Every structure is written in C-alpha cells, then in structure tokens.
C-alpha cells in the first residue's frame with residue numbers, strides 16, 4: 275500500500291513529499307526529489323545500516339523478535355534434523371531442495387573439485403608456525419583467484435556455477451591444510467570416497483593409513499553445525515561479500531573479504547572468544563563476579579547479543595541440545611557448567627533482560643568443536659567452511675538482481691569548509707607526532 279510522508283528540511287525550509295510502500299522508503303524516492311543543482315536532496319543517516327535494507331533477498335528469513343530462522347522457507351530446526359549440509363548448500367544456491375538425481379550430481383561435482391593446486395600447498399609453508407588459521411584461509415582464498423582468472427567473468431552463468439562448486443569443494447581442503455601446517459603434520463589429500471564432513475575430518479585428524487574413522491554421531495554433529503552456520507541474511511560477512519562482489523570482483527576475492535569480516539570477534543570470531551572467556555572465568559563460582567564486571571563495562575559477554583535476534587537465537591537452541599549428544603560420546607566439556615551458569619544468571623539479570631541479550635550461535639558451538647578435538651583457533655574456520663555456501667548464494671543473487679548497483683553508500687560530511695592552502699612557512703609549529 276502506497277502512502278506519503280511529508281518532511282521539512284529545517285536548514286533550507288524546503289518541504290518534500292516521499293512515497294512509502296509497505297513500510298519502506300525507497301532510496302530512489304529520496305534521490306528523485308533533488309530539486310536543483312545546489313540542493314543535495316535528502317539522505318538517510320544510518321550508521322552500520324541498522325535500519326537500511328541494502329538489498330532484496332529471497333534466501334534467508336529471520337524474525338528476530340520471535341527467534342525464527344528459515345532458509346528458502348524451510349525452518350532451520352527441520353533442516354538440522356532432516357537435511358545434510360550439501361543439500362542445504364544446494365537449497366541456498368538454487369532456491370529449491372534437490373531431487374535424488376540433482377543431489378547426486380551436485381555431490382559428485384563438489385567431491386571432484388576438492389583438490390587444490392600444489393603451489394598453494396607450498397605457499398602455506400610461507401606462514402609462520404603460529405599463524406592464525408583464519409589469516410591463512412583469508413589469504414588462501416585470495417590466492418586461489420590467481421589460479422582461476424576465468425572466474426572474473428562473473429556475469430556468465432556457467433562460469434559462476436563452476437566457481438561456486440570449486441569454492442564449496444575447496445574450503446575444507448584449505449582449512450584442513452591450515453590446521454596441518456600449524457601442528458606440523460603432513461598434509462592429507464582429499465578422499466573422494468568420503469562425505470563432505472567425513473573427508474574434512476579425515477584431512478584434519480588422519481594419523482595413519484588408511485583413514486580417520488570419525489564416530490558417526492560426531493560426523494553428523496559437524497554436518498548439523500554446518501547446516502546451522504550456512505547462511506544468515508545480511509550479516510557483516512555476507513554484506514562484505516556483496517559489497518566487494520558488487521564491483522564485479524571475482525568470487526575468490528569477494529569471499530576472502532567475507533572471511534576477513536567473519537574473523538572479527540564481534541562476528542564469527544566470537545566462538546573462539548567464548549572459549550577464551552570461559553577458560554578465563556575458570557569456575558562456576560566465579561561467574562557472578564564476571565557478570566558484574568561485564569555490567570560495569572569490563573568487556574562483553576561473548577556469544578551473547580545479536581543485531582537482529584531480540585530473543586533466543588534458534589540455532590543456539592539446537593546447538594545446546596546437540597552439545598549433550600556429542601558429550602555422550604566425547605565426555606563432557608568441563609566448560610559446559612560455566613556456560614550454563616552464565617546463561618542462567620544473564621537471563622535473569624535486568625541488564626541483559628532489558629537489552630534483550632540472549633545466547634547466540636557462537637555461545638555453545640565452540641564447546642562441541644573442542645570436545646571433537648579441534649583447537650580453539652580453528653573455530654572461526656569451522657564457521658567459514660559452511661558459510662561459504664551462504665556467501666555464494668548472496669553473491670549470486672546480488673549479481674542476478676537487475677536493480678543492484680555497485681555498493682557505494684553516501685556520507686554526512688563533517689569536515690572543514692573550503693579554505694585557502696596554507697604555505698609551510700605560515701603553518702603553526704607543532705612537535706612531530
């Protein structure tokens with residue numbers, strides 16, 4: 275339903291009439307009301323785009339107040355229970371669940387692109403022994419672009435599909451090699467007989483011939499975690515993938531940018547930060563004092579809070595339940611008790627209740643990864659592997675949207691007015707900084 279909003283600019287006294295449709299003001303409605311060359315028109319000031327829809331998307335729906343997450347209309351809980359990560363990746367990218375033949379073809383294609391060029395394996399050797407695996411992954415994704423110059427044809431449907439398959443296939447290989455480099459063990463090549471997660475676990479943990487045999491509960495748990503992490507609409511890293519991709523940059527570099535965004539502790543790096551926080555707290559008895567510190571500004575409660583969810587993150591609910599199933603096999607992660615106590619106290623504390631701060635996807639996932647034997651610095655990498663399918667779905671949708679243009683927000687200029695250049699001899703002397 276169309277409606278009209280009348281706005282008066284206090285500075286110029288001009289009045290503007292703006293069309294609103296379905297609760298949304300379109301930016302072109304603002305642009306069109308520019309009345310003369312010395313009129314800058316109207317602009318929205320929305321730091322971090324908290325109230326600005328940067329795109330239209332049919333991929334993922336979040337209802338943050340109700341704690342609902344759906345991929346292409348399917349509830350995340352149903353997908354976690356009944357689907358597989360490879361099927362979900364297909365769903366995100368194609369819009370529909372695959373039939374049997376489509377799934378077979380899709381899995382086959384991905385399985386047969388898992389190998390990466392030997393030169394990349396060698397370039398891993400250039401990193402320091404203690405390099406963070408996420409730093410290595412970001413670099414390796416950028417480096418991959420140099421092996422596939424044809425990927426620059428981003429407007430070509432066939433090329434795009436080829437690169438999508440390659441990236442989903444190669445993410446586990448690069449990630450596993452980043453780990454093997456850190457621990458000084460020989461790299462394990464992909465095994466095309468194995469499932470997506472089975473192959474990844476083999477490349478990570480294999481110590482002797484013929485293969486690493488994961489416990490089926492743990493292999494399935496990893497697959498469920500991959501499903502839960504696959505997409506999350508316009509989060510910081512998807513936004514980075516779209517923004518960089520909007521310049522028609524190739525998908526490897528666009529995903530390197532997305533991975534760099536994910537690396538941050540306020541985003542995908544939070545799973546790593548949660549583990550450090552729980553270790554630092556050290557005991558259930560120390561939780562109340564830690565919470566008091568957070569309320570007094572000592573730092574944030576990592577794994578809590580979300581830009582969109584003002585209710586329990588539905589992924590965290592599934593992960594919390596999954597943690598108990600995993601611990602039946604691995605034994606309980608001793609940090610679980612501290613996490614449960616943190617959640618209990620926070621959810622009953624006015625500070626967190628008033629701000630609607632609940633556990634997010636990163637709160638419990640790390641405890642599962644740790645129980646499976648992954649080192650803490652691999653946690654953001656474990657997030658990036660499945661998120662690649664979401665980034666690629668967002669990137670593809672952006673390129674296919676005829677309304678999408680290069681990402682280029684405006685600004686409110688707060689600097690000096692025009693002033694004459696000051697010769698060096700007339701500048702005030704200040705000590706060099």
Ligand SMILES: CC(=O)SCCNC(=O)CCNC(=O)[C@H](O)C(C)(C)COP(=O)(O)OP(=O)(O)OC[C@H]1O[C@@H](n2cnc3c(N)ncnc32)[C@H](O)[C@@H]1OP(=O)(O)O
Pocket residue numbers: 539540541542544568573574575576577578579580581582629631634635636
């Ligand atoms: C996969 C993901 O990316 S999920 C998110 C992972 N990140 C984390 O877990 C890090 C901890 N959480 C946070 O830093 C934030 O909640 C974010 C970054 C996720 C969301 O941030 P925003 O939507 O910008 O919320 P904002 O920073 O404005 O916080 C709103 C209020 O809640 C407080 N707050 C938000 N999160 C937390 C937290 N985890 N611990 C303590 N206080 C918090 C803020 O201090 C602020 O309080 P104020 O109104 O008194 O100033």
Ligand SMILES: O=C([O-])CC(=O)C(=O)O
Pocket residue numbers: 505506507508509510541580581582634635
């Ligand atoms: O949506 C967000 O802002 C962060 C998040 O939970 C995700 O990317 O999974």
